[in-house]
Amino acid sequence: MTPAPRLTALHIAVVGGGGTVTGAHAALAEKAGRAVADAGAVLVCGGLGGVMEAACRGARSGGGLTVGILAGRDRSEANPYVTVAIPTGLGEARNALVVRAADAVVAVAGEYGTLSEIALALQAGIPVVGLDTWELRRGGRSDDGVVRATDPAQAVALAVDLARAARREPSPS
Amino acid sequence: MTPAPRLTALHIAVVGGGGTVTGAHAALAEKAGRAVADAGAVLVCGGLGGVMEAACRGARSGGGLTVGILAGRDRSEANPYVTVAIPTGLGEARNALVVRAADAVVAVAGEYGTLSEIALALQAGIPVVGLDTWELRRGGRSDDGVVRATDPAQAVALAVDLARAARREPSPS
Amino acid sequence: MTPAPRLTALHIAVVGGGGTVTGAHAALAEKAGRAVADAGAVLVCGGLGGVMEAACRGARSGGGLTVGILAGRDRSEANPYVTVAIPTGLGEARNALVVRAADAVVAVAGEYGTLSEIALALQAGIPVVGLDTWELRRGGRSDDGVVRATDPAQAVALAVDLARAARREPSPS
Amino acid sequence: MTPAPRLTALHIAVVGGGGTVTGAHAALAEKAGRAVADAGAVLVCGGLGGVMEAACRGARSGGGLTVGILAGRDRSEANPYVTVAIPTGLGEARNALVVRAADAVVAVAGEYGTLSEIALALQAGIPVVGLDTWELRRGGRSDDGVVRATDPAQAVALAVDLARAARREPSPS
Numbered sequence: 288m289t290p291a292p293r294l295t296a297l298h299i300a301v302v303g304g305g306g307t308v309t310g311a312h313a314a315l316a317e318k319a320g321r322a323v324a325d326a327g328a329v330l331v332c333g334g335l336g337g338v339m340e341a342a343c344r345g346a347r348s349g350g351g352l353t354v355g356i357l358a359g360r361d362r363s364e365a366n367p368y369v370t371v372a373i374p375t376g377l378g379e380a381r382n383a384l385v386v387r388a389a390d391a392v393v394a395v396a397g398e399y400g401t402l403s404e405i406a407l408a409l410q411a412g413i414p415v416v417g418l419d420t421w422e423l424r425r426g427g428r429s430d431d432g433v434v435r436a437t438d439p440a441q442a443v444a445l446a447v448d449l450a451r452a453a454r455r456e457p458s459p460s
Numbered sequence: 461m462t463p464a465p466r467l468t469a470l471h472i473a474v475v476g477g478g479g480t481v482t483g484a485h486a487a488l489a490e491k492a493g494r495a496v497a498d499a500g501a502v503l504v505c506g507g508l509g510g511v512m513e514a515a516c517r518g519a520r521s522g523g524g525l526t527v528g529i530l531a532g533r534d535r536s537e538a539n540p541y542v543t544v545a546i547p548t549g550l551g552e553a554r555n556a557l558v559v560r561a562a563d564a565v566v567a568v569a570g571e572y573g574t575l576s577e578i579a580l581a582l583q584a585g586i587p588v589v590g591l592d593t594w595e596l597r598r599g600g601r602s603d604d605g606v607v608r609a610t611d612p613a614q615a616v617a618l619a620v621d622l623a624r625a626a627r628r629e630p631s632p633s
Numbered sequence: 634m635t636p637a638p639r640l641t642a643l644h645i646a647v648v649g650g651g652g653t654v655t656g657a658h659a660a661l662a663e664k665a666g667r668a669v670a671d672a673g674a675v676l677v678c679g680g681l682g683g684v685m686e687a688a689c690r691g692a693r694s695g696g697g698l699t700v701g702i703l704a705g706r707d708r709s710e711a712n713p714y715v716t717v718a719i720p721t722g723l724g725e726a727r728n729a730l731v732v733r734a735a736d737a738v739v740a741v742a743g744e745y746g747t748l749s750e751i752a753l754a755l756q757a758g759i760p761v762v763g764l765d766t767w768e769l770r771r772g773g774r775s776d777d778g779v780v781r782a783t784d785p786a787q788a789v790a791l792a793v794d795l796a797r798a799a800r801r802e803p804s805p806s
Numbered sequence: 807m808t809p810a811p812r813l814t815a816l817h818i819a820v821v822g823g824g825g826t827v828t829g830a831h832a833a834l835a836e837k838a839g840r841a842v843a844d845a846g847a848v849l850v851c852g853g854l855g856g857v858m859e860a861a862c863r864g865a866r867s868g869g870g871l872t873v874g875i876l877a878g879r880d881r882s883e884a885n886p887y888v889t890v891a892i893p894t895g896l897g898e899a900r901n902a903l904v905v906r907a908a909d910a911v912v913a914v915a916g917e918y919g920t921l922s923e924i925a926l927a928l929q930a931g932i933p934v935v936g937l938d939t940w941e942l943r944r945g946g947r948s949d950d951g952v953v954r955a956t957d958p959a960q961a962v963a964l965a966v967d968l969a970r971a972a973r974r975e976p977s978p979s
Contacts, residue, residue: 298881329890352889352890354890354892356892360724360906362817370871371848371871371873371890373873373875373892373903373907374906374907375903375906375907376723376724376726376906377556377722377723377724377726377903378556378584378706378722378723379556379580379583379584380553380556380557380722380723382556382580383550383551383552383553383555383556384553384892384894384896387879387893387894387895388892388893388894396598397598398583399579399580399582399583399605400579400583402575402578402579402582402596403576403579403580403583405575405579406572406573406575406576406578406579407552407555407572407576409572409575410552410571410572410573410576411551411552419599420598421596421597421598421603422596422597422598423575423594423595423596423597424594424595424596424597425569425570425593425594425595426592430594432572471708502717525716525717527717527719529719533733533897535644543698544675544698544700544717546700546702546719546730546734547733547734548730548733548734549733549896549897549899550730550895550896550897550899551879551895551896553895553896556722557719557721557723560706560720560721560722561719561720561721723902724902724930725902725926725929725930726899726902726903728902728926729896729897729898729899729901729902730899742944743944744929745925745926745928745929745951746925746929748921748924748925748928748942749922749925749926749929751921751925752918752919752921752922752924752925753898753901753918753922755918755921756898756917756918756919756922757897757898765945766944767942767943767944767949768942768943768944769921769940769941769942769943770940770941770942770943771915771916771939771940771941772938776940778918
């Protein structure tokens with residue numbers, strides 16, 4: 288009977304579209320998920336299909352633990368690679384919970400839901416690494432809040448580094 | 461003792477930064493708030509300072525009703541032009557509630573919180589009109605989910621038209 | 634253009650069953666709602682039928698302002714005596730928001746949802762006055778967290794007094 | 807790379823006070839947690855101390871998986887026997903999420919937060935088994951919504967049976 292080792296593990300969210308996803312984006316997500324597991328981190332996501340399912344499949348292939356925080360009330364909505372499914376019934380308000388449950392976020396492509404998760408993470412001071420995802424501009428200039436990566440292993444390595452650095456610093460109020 | 465007339469009124473959210481805001485953005489927000497009141501609509505916002513306060517001031521100057529859905533638990537966080545303050549204690553998860561309480565959203569400039577509200581509205585199929593706010597691109601192309609306006613009266617007129625059209629159509633599932 | 638007077642108004646929630654309600658309970662709720670308005674307080678409720686509708690009807694008959702925090706996403710679920718309807722889409726998780734939006738709670742009869750609102754209020758240190766509502770026992774003894782009243786005017790007077798006292802004291806952490 | 811077996815596992819919540827708890831109640835909770843693990847079910851709880859920690863310790867001693875849905879934003883609030891900690895930042899609004907994440911609830915003693923979880927579960931049609939917990943009366947009669955047990959192993963066996971039966975039936979609307 289030993290205390291759980293997982294609590295000190297990093298939690299990395301992989302966010303992206305839940306519907307039909309290109310083969311290229313699914314491959315990015317699956318490799319990212321695998322890299323999360325290989326880093327000894329817990330994978331957090333919205334628990335549905337598309338990018339989320341690919342990321343979970345990748346993490347499970349590496350023996351990782353996957354958490355799906357569902358928008359609906361029915362655990363069976365979760366993709367089959369989710370280890371722990373949390374039905375919330377909150378609709379898209381659950382996007383904020385996916386982000387809060389993570390120490391860093393990797394965004395792969397994505398639709399408006401993904402954009403909201405990127406924005407909610409940045410608002411909360413949680414680092415975001417992007418793989419072929421939304422570009423943001425305001426006042427005619429690029430916003431550099433999202434750290435860009437081109438390779439999923441590099442993206443996860445960056446996310447892990449940023450998460451560790453964020454843990455050492457006080458979080459923004 | 462007559463039934464409330466307000467329930468059938470349109471509800472328009474004005475979203476934007478809560479911190480220091482330029483005079484130009486405050487003027488846009490105040491005029492937008494006034495236009496919401498002049499259209500007979502209820503103004504919904506996050507209830508804090510900056511763009512939210514300017515919009516509420518504008519709406520009140522036109523005799524309008526203003527609703528502030530607060531992130532914190534303390535009603536006194538609301539700006540003094542809020543008629544009805546709803547403390548939620550949900551932190552940035554309340555951004556989803558600001559959007560859900562509105563039939564259409566007008567975004568004025570804004571930070572990451574505003575970006576999340578834009579994204580949450582678009583995810584939920586709620587029309588968004590932008591005034592000097594975030595520009596979104598993905599896959600190298602502009603996303604046209606946000607209807608752009610340059611004048612606050614025009615922005616609110618567009619929001620009202622889009623809200624009425626959305627009411628007539630079934631909302632996306 | 635003057636600041637809103639309402640922000641400093643007390644907010645009193647009247648909670649109770651939303652389905653079929655006895656005539657006696659509806660009468661209690663309507664009188665309680667009227668007393669809330671007569672005290673110059675804003676009425677907060679879940680916005681639906683039954684006790685909520687009766688309370689809103691009473692408050693409106695006294696010229697009061699009524700706020701309905703809805704479980705669903707559709708403003709049209711609100712009863713016709715709601716002035717400001719806030720659709721949340723949170724399901725019964727919105728019960729916590731009804732309570733947080735109030736300085737004190739008056740519970741009239743009620744089902745399990747009402748019981749959860751009583752409990753959430755007591756957990757948050759918000760005073761609760763009961764009119765023919767749930768009795769609570771644990772360890773073989775009555776719990777006296779709910780202040781009992783038999784008359785709706787007395788119940789609201791107690792709620793107003795307790796709310797004023799709670800404002801003067803620091804809230805429990 | 808096989809699909810996760812856990813998704814089809816039952817999820818049983820053990821709820822109860824997070825503060826100082828009597829030795830007798832801690833023993834009930836620990837045995838209940840162990841019985842949850844022995845039944846092959848996932849333990850869900852609020853992740854904090856007291857009854858929650860005792861239940862997690864029991865489940866872990868049986869090799870079980872424990873999920874803590876935290877009220878705060880900081881994963882480190884979780885007790886050391888939580889396998890997967892979900893910080894929500896929702897305050898007591900998270901009580902609704904603890905309940906929704908479970909197929910059945912076992913309540914051990916408890917304070918007002920526990921009472922709210924009992925009520926939210928009953929409102930949602932989720933079975934509740936009680937061990938020395940709140941007694942509920944209304945209209946002068948005992949409410950029999952909570953199934954009473956005296957032994958933790960019996961309580962969990964009842965919860966498992968009720969959860970299985972609830973899965974077979976359509977949930978209440």
